[in-house]
Amino acid sequence: MRERIARRALEELPAGSVVNLGVGIPTLIATLAQARGRIFIHSENGILGAGPRPPEGAIDPMLVDAGKRPITASPGASYFDSALSFAMIRGGHIDVAVLGALQVDARGRVANWAMPGQPILGVGGAMDLLGGARRVVVTMTHLSNAGEPKIVPELTLPIGSLRSVDVIVTDYGVLDVTDGALVLRELATDVTLEHFTQATPAPFSLGVQRTR
Amino acid sequence: MLGADAAMQLVQTGATIMVGGFGLVGAPLALLEALGRSGASELTVISNNLGEPGQGLGALLRQGRIARAIGSYFTTNPEVIAAYHAGQLEVTLLPQGTMIEAIRAGGAGIPAFFTPTGAGTALAQDKETRRFGERLCVLEQALYADVALVKAHLADRLGNLVYEKTARNFNPVMATAARCVIAEVDRIVEVAELDPETIVTPQLYVDVLVERAA
Numbered sequence: 001m002r003e004r005i006a007r008r009a010l011e012e013l014p015a016g017s018v019v020n021l022g023v024g025i026p027t028l029i030a031t032l033a034q035a036r037g038r039i040f041i042h043s044e045n046g047i048l049g050a051g052p053r054p055p056e057g058a059i060d061p062m063l064v065d066a067g068k069r070p071i072t073a074s075p076g077a078s079y080f081d082s083a084l085s086f087a088m089i090r091g092g093h094i095d096v097a098v099l100g101a102l103q104v105d106a107r108g109r110v111a112n113w114a115m116p117g118q119p120i121l122g123v124g125g126a127m128d129l130l131g132g133a134r135r136v137v138v139t140m141t142h143l144s145n146a147g148e149p150k151i152v153p154e155l156t157l158p159i160g161s162l163r164s165v166d167v168i169v170t171d172y173g174v175l176d177v178t179d180g181a182l183v184l185r186e187l188a189t190d191v192t193l194e195h196f197t198q199a200t201p202a203p204f205s206l207g208v209q210r211t212r
Numbered sequence: 213m214l215g216a217d218a219a220m221q222l223v224q225t226g227a228t229i230m231v232g233g234f235g236l237v238g239a240p241l242a243l244l245e246a247l248g249r250s251g252a253s254e255l256t257v258i259s260n261n262l263g264e265p266g267q268g269l270g271a272l273l274r275q276g277r278i279a280r281a282i283g284s285y286f287t288t289n290p291e292v293i294a295a296y297h298a299g300q301l302e303v304t305l306l307p308q309g310t311m312i313e314a315i316r317a318g319g320a321g322i323p324a325f326f327t328p329t330g331a332g333t334a335l336a337q338d339k340e341t342r343r344f345g346e347r348l349c350v351l352e353q354a355l356y357a358d359v360a361l362v363k364a365h366l367a368d369r370l371g372n373l374v375y376e377k378t379a380r381n382f383n384p385v386m387a388t389a390a391r392c393v394i395a396e397v398d399r400i401v402e403v404a405e406l407d408p409e410t411i412v413t414p415q416l417y418v419d420v421l422v423e424r425a426a
Contacts, residue, residue, distance in 0.1 A: 044309075046234075062237065062377040079378060081383070081385050082381050082382045090327070090329060120334060121286040121293055121296060122287035123285065123305055123307050123308070124285040124308050125308045127330050128308060128310075132309075158333065159332065159333055162331060
């Protein structure tokens with residue numbers, strides 16, 4: 001299911017674009033995308049042009065991604081410090097950020113960094129990417145592990161940015177955020193509109209819709 | 213040039229220190245080990261994380277030497293969460309881009325700046341805000357330290373620094389924002405051996421070099 005979401009999100013990435021991939025489902029996109037060799041992966045710890053995972057035995061401890069996993073450098077890669085890396089993000093130089101989310105509200109705003117009832121001790125680059133990338137694609141399972149809908153009228157978890165995201169890709173379908181409202185663009189093959197509506201308490205309208 | 217233990221005598225109890233590294237990658241691990249052997253405590257640490265359990269800054273935390281941490285991502289070390297709950301550690305959380313920009317500003321003589329990151333979120337509570345056009349922005353204060361501990365790959369004898377791959381991360385920026393900058397390097401070379409085009413940190417920022425034991 002997670003790989004299916006990643007495969008669908010990959011289609012949202014234009015050839016030649018500079019893309020930052022968050023942890024979780026977005027990480028799966030890296031492997032899929034590199035097989036096609038068509039995007040430049042920015043990792044906020046300081047590399048543009050992150051390449052595939054190295055084979056066992058060829059791990060370079062000086063070369064990791066933002067999840068601290070070993071990577072390689074693609075031909076044409078560059079290294080830079082953290083201030084420049086986040087200036088790229090905040091300055092709108094990243095074409096697309098693909099991020100996980102805990103919840104999305106009816107206006108396409110996202111909770112992506114803090115869990116309820118836990119001390120706030122980690123945020124990393126989540127807010128910077130959510131607010132700064134030119135386009136933000138959210139990838140997530142449509143329901144939480146507890147079976148609760150994640151696309152809700154109002155966030156009950158802490159908001160990550162006042163900015164609305166652009167596209168939401170789940171295992172149930174694809175939604176666009178247009179003028180601060182959710183528009184269903186596509187249903188997954190095995191999901192009916194009735195099924196989707198039941199699992200989506202936030203209001204949404206029907207766009208030019210197609211089934212896959 | 214000093215040995216690691218001699219260099220860590222420059223860090224006093226109660227000092228504010230910046231420590232480079234993203235997790236353990238690019239962290240000045242030999243300096244941190246020496247700091248563990250020194251008597252310095254009640255430290256305020258500005259660093260993205262506090263290492264891993266028992267490693268890097270995580271070792272100093274375990275020894276109870278860190279009173280306060282300013283950073284962006286502490287949840288990967290469960291001992292940070294435990295110390296916070298036990299009231300042994302004060303934590304200030306900043307978005308990663310805000311943290312490094314605050315350090316950049318500190319080194320560049322800018323006392324504070326407005327940024328849209330974090331506006332309208334729990335991390336902007338009690339912070340001054342202002343609207344610029346459509347965007348709500350938060351006023352963030354610059355960060356500056358007594359001592360910065362950074363890790364580079366090579367140094368020449370003047371203190372010019374060259375980094376390695378993604379181990380660069382926070383290091384060159386922290387090297388601009390402290391009264392005393394101590395760089396741990398893999399190797400020290402003669403002056404003019406480094407190509408001036410490849411030098412990332414010019415020597416005027418660096419006060420002390422510590423070569424890692426070969």
